[in-house]
Amino acid sequence: MFTEQDMQHSQLKSEEIPSGDNIPEHVAIIMDGNGRWAKARGLPRIAGHHNGMKAIKRITKAADRAGVKVLTLYAFSTENWKRPKAEVEFLMKLPQEFLSLELGELIENNVQVKMMGNRDLLPDHTLSAIEEAIRQTANNTGLILNFALNYGSRLEMVESAKLLARKVAAGQLDPETIGEAEFEQGLLSSGLPDPDLLIRTSGELRLSNFMLWQLAYSEFWFTEVYWPEFSDQHLYDAIREYQQRARRYGGL
Incomplete structure (x- = not known):
């Protein structure tokens, strides 16, 4: 757990981009603290969300400069619908605003946009913006920017189990042959490597129904810094600490 003093010290560290062979291929981030960042400054919560959008670009x-291949950002959970209607409506406008401003630069930098989550409840303007970005960047071969939008890991795993059950019922699958690979094919992250490094901002120490299957052997890094002020140097500090850890996967 990193204290505020640690974070202040972190900002004074070398600004060198991490190097070496063990850069995490997939970094996942729970972007937390937008509302508290705004409250601390006497601003409405939506101001925190808007500044959090700026942090996404940064x-x-x-991540691209550091050589990360996949960046998954937890943008909106299936539980976030419980928030006040006005806040949810604002959050649903942010993907459209972000992509209208940044899509050209994402294309120029060879970034491929993906999304994992339940599309059914998303407003048309939100979904159309995301799908247009996915379409326009489909042939890009650089960093994958994967938005977890209207995403819940428990629901994802239930849906994967249902898919396997339907295949078994249809006689297309022998239940005795079901293993991890078959289960993973039904997950929304299918085709992507599991995250090597999970980062959560704002000082919270929980997963909040995020990629519960995929994070089984990920390294975790927590910071008290709120998402709107999370900097490239905070990311690089997390990567450098990741590089110092030994990943044994249950072995010696």
């Missing part, structure tokens, strides 16, 4: 660039 960290996408930083």
Whole structure:
């Protein structure tokens, strides 16, 4: 757990981009603290969300510079619908605003946009913006920017189990042959490597129904810094600490 003093010290560290062979291929981030960042400044919560959107651009660039291949951002959970209607409506406008401003630069930098989540409840303007970005970047071969939008890991796993059950019922699958690979094919992250590094901002120490299957052997890094002020140097500090850890996967 990193204290505020640690974070202040972190900002004074070398600004060198992490190097070496063990850069995490997939970094996942729970972007937390937008509302508290705004409250601390006497601003409405939506101001925190808007500044959090700016952080997405900053960290996408930083991850790309460091050689990260996949960046998954937890943008909106299936539980976030419980928030006040006005806040949810504002959050649903942010993907459209972000992509209208940044899609050209994402294309220029060879970034491929993906999304994992339940599309059914998303407003048309939100979904159309995301799908247009996916379409326009489909042939890009650089960093994958994967938005977890209307995403819940428990629901994802239930749906994967249902898919396997339907195949078994149809006689298309022998239940005795079901293993991890078959289960993973039904997950929304299918085709992507599991995250090597999970980062959560704002000081919270929980997963909040995020990629519960995929994070089984990920390294975790927590910071008290709120998402709107999370900098490229915070990301690089997390990567450098990741590089110092030994990943044994249950072995010696």
